[in-house]
Amino acid sequence: MIAYNTFKLNNGLRVIHHYDPDSTVVILNTLFNVGARDESPDKTGFAHLFEHLMFGGSVNIPEYDKVVEKAGGSNNAYTTNELTNYYITVPHENAETAFWLESDRMLSLDFSQKSLDVQKGVVCEEFKQRCFNAPFGLLWHHIRELLYKESSYRWPTIGLELKHIEDASLDDVKSFFYKFYHPRNAILCVAGKISQEKSLEYCEKWYGDISPSGVENPNNYIQESLPISRRFIETTDLSPNTAVFMVWRGPDFSKPESAALELFSEMLGGSENGPLYQELVKKSGVFNAAECFYTRGIGEGLFVLYGILNDGVEASKGEKLLWDVFHKAQQGTLFTEKNLKTAKNKATSALLFEKSSLINKAQKLCYFENLGLLSEINEENRQYGKVEMTDLMHSVATISQDNVSVIYYHPKSNNA
Amino acid sequence: MPDRQLPPETKPVTSLEYLPAEQQHLPCGVELYCAPKRELGVLRIDLYWPFGTAVQDRSAQARTACQLMFGGTKTRSAEVILDEFESWGASFSCDTGLLSSSISIKTIKENLKEIIPVLIDVLENASYPQNELDLFKSVEHASLLRKMQTPGYWSQRLCLEALYGVHSADTNFTDIEDLAAIGQNELLLYKQTYLAGRCATVFISGDCDEKTLALLDNCFSQLNSSETKAGVATFTPPINQTELVKRHLPHSNQISLCMAKHTNRVSPLDFPKLSLLNLFLGGFFGSRLMQDLREEKGLTYGIGSNISLSGNGHTWMISGEMNSDNADITRDSIREILIGLWKNPPKGDELEKAKRYYGGQLRGSLDGPFSEPGKIQFLLKTGYPQNYYQQALQTIWSTDSETLAELAYNYLNPDSFSIALAGATGEAN
Numbered sequence: 001m002i003a004y005n006t007f008k009l010n011n012g013l014r015v016i017h018h019y020d021p022d023s024t025v026v027i028l029n030t031l032f033n034v035g036a037r038d039e040s041p042d043k044t045g046f047a048h049l050f051e052h053l054m055f056g057g058s059v060n061i062p063e064y065d066k067v068v069e070k071a072g073g074s075n076n077a078y079t080t081n082e083l084t085n086y087y088i089t090v091p092h093e094n095a096e097t098a099f100w101l102e103s104d105r106m107l108s109l110d111f112s113q114k115s116l117d118v119q120k121g122v123v124c125e126e127f128k129q130r131c132f133n134a135p136f137g138l139l140w141h142h143i144r145e146l147l148y149k150e151s152s153y154r155w156p157t158i159g160l161e162l163k164h165i166e167d168a169s170l171d172d173v174k175s176f177f178y179k180f181y182h183p184r185n186a187i188l189c190v191a192g193k194i195s196q197e198k199s200l201e202y203c204e205k206w207y208g209d210i211s212p213s214g215v216e217n218p219n220n221y222i223q224e225s226l227p228i229s230r231r232f233i234e235t236t237d238l239s240p241n242t243a244v245f246m247v248w249r250g251p252d253f254s255k256p257e258s259a260a261l262e263l264f265s266e267m268l269g270g271s272e273n274g275p276l277y278q279e280l281v282k283k284s285g286v287f288n289a290a291e292c293f294y295t296r297g298i299g300e301g302l303f304v305l306y307g308i309l310n311d312g313v314e315a316s317k318g319e320k321l322l323w324d325v326f327h328k329a330q331q332g333t334l335f336t337e338k339n340l341k342t343a344k345n346k347a348t349s350a351l352l353f354e355k356s357s358l359i360n361k362a363q364k365l366c367y368f369e370n371l372g373l374l375s376e377i378n379e380e381n382r383q384y385g386k387v388e389m390t391d392l393m394h395s396v397a398t399i400s401q402d403n404v405s406v407i408y409y410h411p412k413s414n415n416a
Numbered sequence: 417m418p419d420r421q422l423p424p425e426t427k428p429v430t431s432l433e434y435l436p437a438e439q440q441h442l443p444c445g446v447e448l449y450c451a452p453k454r455e456l457g458v459l460r461i462d463l464y465w466p467f468g469t470a471v472q473d474r475s476a477q478a479r480t481a482c483q484l485m486f487g488g489t490k491t492r493s494a495e496v497i498l499d500e501f502e503s504w505g506a507s508f509s510c511d512t513g514l515l516s517s518s519i520s521i522k523t524i525k526e527n528l529k530e531i532i533p534v535l536i537d538v539l540e541n542a543s544y545p546q547n548e549l550d551l552f553k554s555v556e557h558a559s560l561l562r563k564m565q566t567p568g569y570w571s572q573r574l575c576l577e578a579l580y581g582v583h584s585a586d587t588n589f590t591d592i593e594d595l596a597a598i599g600q601n602e603l604l605l606y607k608q609t610y611l612a613g614r615c616a617t618v619f620i621s622g623d624c625d626e627k628t629l630a631l632l633d634n635c636f637s638q639l640n641s642s643e644t645k646a647g648v649a650t651f652t653p654p655i656n657q658t659e660l661v662k663r664h665l666p667h668s669n670q671i672s673l674c675m676a677k678h679t680n681r682v683s684p685l686d687f688p689k690l691s692l693l694n695l696f697l698g699g700f701f702g703s704r705l706m707q708d709l710r711e712e713k714g715l716t717y718g719i720g721s722n723i724s725l726s727g728n729g730h731t732w733m734i735s736g737e738m739n740s741d742n743a744d745i746t747r748d749s750i751r752e753i754l755i756g757l758w759k760n761p762p763k764g765d766e767l768e769k770a771k772r773y774y775g776g777q778l779r780g781s782l783d784g785p786f787s788e789p790g791k792i793q794f795l796l797k798t799g800y801p802q803n804y805y806q807q808a809l810q811t812i813w814s815t816d817s818e819t820l821a822e823l824a825y826n827y828l829n830p831d832s833f834s835i836a837l838a839g840a841t842g843e844a845n
Binding site for chain 1: 417418420421423424426427428429453456457458494495498499502503504505506507522523524527551554555557558559561562564565566567622667668669670700701702710711712713714715716717737738739768769770772773775776777779780782783784785786839
């Protein structure tokens, strides 16, 4: 069980405190309610670029990283389509330094053209490394392009194209900061070896005077209806083997059906004992990889099923074989109550191990608060426990060949 | 309102109260390290053997032998083994390094008793069934071909092969022909020689108690006790070919650069000094490589350096990816930084910052219920003493600028590195 306390500052900053007396560190995890879905279609990748700029110095602290390191700490961040999350870990005796650092960059960044130019270069290299120099590097570009036509979920966090990052201006940076980086749009978790009283004292001291200007992100996005026809892309890739990816949109994290879909995907293709691997990799030998997973986001859920084919097998044949297994699972002929119990036990175990990590707990507390579900953070296992076999079958009943998005990747010639 | 120009006081971590868990023995004689943390509900068991790729006859042999221990026994198929673990919410993973192999089992505490019989069977009777071996080779082959599409794979491989030789234990890259040739009998022999269940060192971390130890004792006492520990590996000296090696990848638009050199094994008193020197080179965000090439020039997403264990000593490695137009300027900058470390060694604020960072990170790395096995395994691999981590921190705080300059002069001559570039080199292979 994750124990926590909450309080709210006058400027709207929501704070969660989690005490761990066995730890020697203090973590400040800050979630900003802004992600790639908040970008303009012609300025994609900006939320992620901005994440890099947050380390370029704030109004009173020109060298953020230098101070963190001098306090014996470390820090990092990540951006998704739905949020941006920053975390800093310091020895417990230097906790106040973390409050000073994190509050100052929420107060105001030290906007500079040089910092922007440098980070644009860094992010462009990241883009190339991830997207152009690794097998399936453009997968999330292709998946989102197929699943969405209007919604701002139609591009990945890294951005649609390099040019959007290259064109980012200092004015864009400033307006993004003032719109999204303020106390009302943030959640702070203080975790580790620090008392609730001390946390509150430091929060009031360092965050209390930050202006409450700005409003919480209303998270209003185009609600795009689910695909009602097969959508398809066929392209080449660095992978030396042909691959087939099939994707569907589904319920988000807050819906109970999403837990059922997660368990279903685990049973179908989350393990080498699942039917996907057993039938397609082990028995038929047509594939060298076959898996599936369900991602449960704040505003979307994605069911991804894929297989990588052995030499000489056509993509269309691969897709048919993937469907054969999926249909059997969908019809309920592959799974028993024992399979469901196994999936639930795996979920229970994963949750317990997750809760043994301080940083995981801090991030999870912020995530649940952002969802408006903090009081349910210790109920996750119960949510899995409630899923019955009929729920599983119900959750996948609408998945069909008529609403699937499919990608065929063929090897480029002259691969290394 | 606080004075935001006035930083809060920070304290350096100058000492550690930590002492690693002491070696114990289960009643059956098996070596044991136990780091209990109550009320988690879960625990991890690590079985560790001091043999890895260094002792294998061909590449991929050690890793295959370790991974495929769960591939079947005389009485259980791979599916049955996996099912018995997963149905109780337990999992296993295998890891093989140059000097060690390990199996890590994660389980809900109350379910440990259910998976112990399976573990006994795997440790005692792993049979490496031919069908599982064939499947493993096929899947590994495909995975290897995918890795070979990335510039980072080739720059590291070519660089280490230039340093240690193509078939050296220190390079440890899987050769496709070797993978295809691995046979059932050699795996059985490898397992018997190097991965004998009774010869494992056991680490328990997480929610464990006397009952847990009794279960494990029951497990290991059922294993064949006639097995003896194997001898140690021998290593060939490095070749250290320092000219530039390149590999062109036709679809790449970046270059991956890798530089590496060999350093003889140093004492536990000197290793922290080299680790500190590595911090300044490329070991953390505030390093000279990261600050110059990423934060000042924006040439790369990531560039860094590390010093790792090799057979006879240590391997220094610098690696990073950059736009193909920037490879030359990056190489020139790395050269300047290497020379700068002895001509203009870290001092004052730069030196203090790295020492404080080292102290904070060292203590932080001991945090959490599952940190202990990794810390002790490092000591087992290096032969460093139990009090190494406290000593290391003291050594760091007593290391001065002159010492770092001397070490940089002795260890980081840019002309002593093997260099490899892979990706958009524009030159035929």
